[in-house]
Structure formats: C-alpha cells, structure tokens
Amino acid sequence: MRIFRVLVIRYYLVFFVLISCTGNSSHLYYEMPKIDAHVHIRTDQSDIIEFAEAEGFNFLSISTKSSSQAVIDEQMHYARIMNEKYPERLSYITTFSMENFEQPGWGEEVIRRLNIDFEEGAIGVKVWKDIGMTFRDSLDDFILIDDPLFDPIFDFIASKDRTVVAHIGEPKNCWLPIDSMTVNGDRNYFREHPQYHMYLHPDYPSYEELVASRDNLLARHPDLRLVGAHLGSLEWSVDELAKRLDLYPNFAVDMAERVSHFQVQDREKVRNFIIKYQDRLIYATDFVLNSDDNFEERKSYLEKVWKLEWNYFATDDTLNSASVNRSFRGLGLDEDILKKLYFNNAIQWYPNIFN
C-alpha cells in the first residue's frame, strides 16, 4: 500500500515537473538528497514522511514552545514517535521549560532533563523568542538569552556536542508599521499576532537589544555550535548577517520562512553572499503540520514552497511569490553549493542528525 502510494505520488510528480520546473534543475531536485532543517511535525501520521521521501527530503523537527514542561512533552511525544519509526528520515530538537526560572535548582533540573532527551535521541536544543519578548524575571524585567543563569545550560549542551537553535528576536519588520514591512509573509503574521508585533509594544526590548543578547551568547560560548533560526533575525540585510558570520565562527543560520527576504534584496549582493558563506547557510521552511490539519492542503502548500525556493536557488528564471510584490530572478547557484545548502551544512552543524 505504501509503495503503491509512493508510486502514485511519483507518477503525479513526473507530470508536475513538466509544467513547473526547468530541465536540468528539476532533474537535480529529485536526484539530490535534501533536508528541510526546521519544521514542526506535530502528528504521528506517516503520509508526510512518504511525501517528503518522494521529493527527496528529510526533516529536522523542532520543539519550540517552552512555557511549561507539559507543552514541551506534547511536542516531544510526536517527535519521539516519528523518529523511532523513521530514524533516517526525521531527527528532532528538544527545548527546556522556563517554569521556575530563578528558583534554586532550576538550571540543574533543566540539565537533568536535557540529558535524558539527548540519550533518547534529541540532537539539539531550541531557544525561542519568548526569551527576550515574553518571560519576565522577579523584578518584572524581560529575561534575555545572555542572562548568566543560562550559562551552565549552554556549557552542558556544548559538552554533549549538541547544537543550539536560537530563534531570538523577530524580523526587523516586526518593529515597523504593517504597511512599511518589506514582505507579505510578515504583514500577515503580525496582523494575526499583535502580541508579537513590537511596533505596538515600544516598552518591550528593542530589535537591537535582542540581536545583541544573542551575539553576547555567541561571544561568551565560542565552543557552542549555534544555528540562528530564520537567518538569525538578520534577514533584512546580508551585510549585517555577514558581519556576525565573520565575528562568530560558531554561528550558522537556517533560512526557515525567510527566503523571501533574500528575494527583496539586491540579487547580485545576495548571490555573492551565499557563495561566500556557502558553508554557514542551512535550507529550511518552518513548515508546521498538526494532527488535525487538512493533510492534502498542507502537503500542496509545502510542495509549492519547496519547488519555488528550489527554482529560486537553482535557476535564473524570473519568478513570482505571494510574499513579494514584484517578480525577481533566481540565483542560478552551482550544484556543489546547492548540495551544501540543502544537505551537507545540516549534517555539519547537526552532527548527530539521522544517526
């Protein structure tokens, strides 16, 4: 049954390729093993793995929300099941609870739990934007990621040779009014999530403070491998991102849900940036799948994103995307660079992936 379904998908794709991709690049798309290194798979249904397999993709699924252990357990439940069923197709990343931060023993308890998660197969630890933008300490100040209370935890993660994925801050657009934002993805997200739209919350930490807190963490823990999610919240300027990549050799970034920000910058500049930092950039989409989602709808959404973004990196075609209000040209990157973005860099920066 499973093979039958895969065959049907393949047959469908052969047809799809004829209408959607250009010659060599589409051939390469199916040939090249690829990793979508930032997704949130919150279901134990196999369909998504089978679909990804037909497209040549594996997943790195990330636990994100850290408000309580119960919230984490729910996300980890699906990650563990899927990883057990498909160890070579889905790896996962855990997180830790911010409950009882500042209480004596909080750090020890976090380390104890992370140790169990690592032994069970988690390949890294996510820290999320709630650190910096939601959680406050006993003095009612925002807790930032460079708070010294986190230091023993980051030392522990480094000692276990695991990777930190840091989503700290938000796109710079988040501090602008909706109609000044550069991409439609951000306009839609912040319209729907006013609690995270910092333009409406001038009393919260600034964009610069949040980026600086992450930079301090990188500087203080040079032995810690850290992947900045969403282009490290420096999506708006390849120059700013390049500065951090130069300063911190322990820093790489994933592109999850931020490829559109490349597409609104100068093409030659972005292309040169990617060529120069070809070992530090990791392909990812931030795709979310919950168990009660309409699978067919989510699947065609993901297929569209994968194909459009592949065409952007692999071809020099003129392209259009719902997130960008003008057409733009693909980057036409060489096969060896595509291989790094889509596969090798994820293996490099998450050395325990798919083990």
Ligand SMILES: [Zn+2]
């Ligand atoms: Zn995400």
